[in-house]
Amino acid sequence: MKKVIKGGKIATATDVYEADVLIEDGIITKIGKNLEEDAEIIDATGKYVMPGGIDPHTHLDMPFNNTVTDDDWESGTIAAAFGGTTTILDFCLSAGESKLSDAVEKWHAKAKDKAVIDYGFHLMITDFTPETEAELPVILEKEGITSMKVFMAYAREFQSSDRTLFKAFKIGNATDTVVMVHCENGSVIDELVEEALANGNTAPIYHARTRPAVLEGEATKRAIELANLAGAKLYVVHVTCKEAVDEIIKAREKGYDVLGETCPPYLTLDESMLAQPGFEGAKYVWSPPLRPVEHQEVLWNALKAKQLQTIGSDQCSFSFKGKKQLGLNDFSKIPNGGPFIEDRFGILYSEGVAKGRITINEFVDMISTSAAKTFGLFPKKGTIAIGSDADIVLFDPEVKRVISAETHHMNVDYNPYEGWEVAGEVQTVLVRGEYVVKDKTFVGTLGSGQYLKRKPSSQPLIEPALN
Ligand SMILES: NC(=O)NCCC(=O)O
Numbered sequence: 001m002k003k004v005i006k007g008g009k010i011a012t013a014t015d016v017y018e019a020d021v022l023i024e025d026g027i028i029t030k031i032g033k034n035l036e037e038d039a040e041i042i043d044a045t046g047k048y049v050m051p052g053g054i055d056p057h058t059h060l061d062m063p064f065n066n067t068v069t070d071d072d073w074e075s076g077t078i079a080a081a082f083g084g085t086t087t088i089l090d091f092c093l094s095a096g097e098s099k100l101s102d103a104v105e106k107w108h109a110k111a112k113d114k115a116v117i118d119y120g121f122h123l124m125i126t127d128f129t130p131e132t133e134a135e136l137p138v139i140l141e142k143e144g145i146t147s148m149k150v151f152m153a154y155a156r157e158f159q160s161s162d163r164t165l166f167k168a169f170k171i172g173n174a175t176d177t178v179v180m181v182h183c184e185n186g187s188v189i190d191e192l193v194e195e196a197l198a199n200g201n202t203a204p205i206y207h208a209r210t211r212p213a214v215l216e217g218e219a220t221k222r223a224i225e226l227a228n229l230a231g232a233k234l235y236v237v238h239v240t241c242k243e244a245v246d247e248i249i250k251a252r253e254k255g256y257d258v259l260g261e262t263c264p265p266y267l268t269l270d271e272s273m274l275a276q277p278g279f280e281g282a283k284y285v286w287s288p289p290l291r292p293v294e295h296q297e298v299l300w301n302a303l304k305a306k307q308l309q310t311i312g313s314d315q316c317s318f319s320f321k322g323k324k325q326l327g328l329n330d331f332s333k334i335p336n337g338g339p340f341i342e343d344r345f346g347i348l349y350s351e352g353v354a355k356g357r358i359t360i361n362e363f364v365d366m367i368s369t370s371a372a373k374t375f376g377l378f379p380k381k382g383t384i385a386i387g388s389d390a391d392i393v394l395f396d397p398e399v400k401r402v403i404s405a406e407t408h409h410m411n412v413d414y415n416p417y418e419g420w421e422v423a424g425e426v427q428t429v430l431v432r433g434e435y436v437v438k439d440k441t442f443v444g445t446l447g448s449g450q451y452l453k454r455k456p457s458s459q460p461l462i463e464p465a466l467n
Pocket residue numbers: 059182285286287288314316336337338
């Protein structure tokens with residue numbers, strides 16, 4: 001059945017205008033005033049009609065820090081949809097697998113019968129054996145994967161040597177793959193952690209104190225130089241601080257092909273959350289850590305200036321009364337990560353657009369379009385245009401609502417934004433023209449999300465004007 005969205009205000013990364021949208025067979029086929037069609041009418045009066053959010057950074061059902069994240073592909077993608085996200089790019093973990101193809105197969109099995117929105121994978125690389133090095137280009141092509149993540153942190157779990165990092169950049173260059181890097185100095189952090197514990201400092205705040213911003217800046221610079229030496233496209237994930245932003249700006253001014261992502265908590269929460277009495281701070285333990293409040297303005301300014309381009313949720317959820325308790329007597333054992341897949345879109349709108357920090361077009365770009373372009377999904381995803389998938393969010397900017405773990409859809413017992421009043425509400429969400437959320441009720445089907453094969457591009461990531 002055809003659908004027409006009528007009377008709304010279409011917002012894309014470049015325009016805002018009133019028009020109707022015709023959807024046929026999951027695709028946008030017409031955009032215009034007063035479309036008269038024999039179709040189901042969806043009334044969007046007073047609402048924004050926006051492209052569905054694209055979350056380029058999630059960890060669903062992922063083994064990590066001696067446990068597994070609490071949101072799987074069912075709760076995680078349902079929560080994403082309620083929050084206005086219609087595509088996610090999740091990290092497929094290859095550590096522990098002798099073949100990359102086994103890792104990818106495992107990730108397909110996790111997602112296939114559960115996902116209610118569309119999805120793709122980034123490959124997570126920790127090391128190269130001669131076999132995995134040979135297999136990588138084959139897997140990237142076969143699976144339509146155009147991005148991989150390498151870690152300069154988590155010394156005992158995922159951290160790569162500089163040599164592995166450099167190899168990844170060389171392969172990135174040869175295959176036009178975007179290399180995403182977690183930039184922290186994991187070895188120095190380990191030393192600082194050991195020192196803190198030896199001094200009896202076991203509380204959650206020491207997670208932040210043992211991962212200083214200078215180590216994020218240092219690692220960011222190292223990744224930038226190694227990527228440039230290898231001729232790779234670099235995407236710095238979860239940027240938190242001035243030290244890292246400064247390195248990214250300097251590199252971009254030199255014409256290096258570098259993009260940066262930040263995440264809602266770094267824009268809106270600060271280090272003091274970890275210093276709350278008792279074990280409460282464990283709710284805010286993720287890496288890199290929250291920073292002192294002055295870093296927030298640096299991040300907002302960098303987004304506004306397009307020196308940072310995307311917003312990932314870094315969804316990596318662990319319940320407070322459950323898995324976070326692993327670190328009750330030792331902050332270094334608190335599983336790293338937080339639940340953000342549902343509130344990424346709403347927090348950025350409320351703190352960004354409603355508070356006048358960014359425009360609605362900048363919002364759409366950061367929450368959807370820019371990720372689509374970076375990761376080979378545009379214009380199928382990431383915009384409202386004829387020929388694009390009808391991944392559409394109807395958003396009422398006038399509604400005020402309160403975020404709470406009591407009402408969210410993530411499979412965790414707390415929300416870092418508990419009690420926050422936010423402006424704007426996602427009301428209806430379509431994926432390829434089918435309702436997943438209709439008038440704030442889930443009506444989707446488990447397993448209806450489609451795996452997205454992407455195509456590498458030889459184009460640089462950096463916009464030509466900056467070259
Ligand atoms: N960010 C975090 O603490 N957990 C997820 C893993 C990562 O992205 O580093």
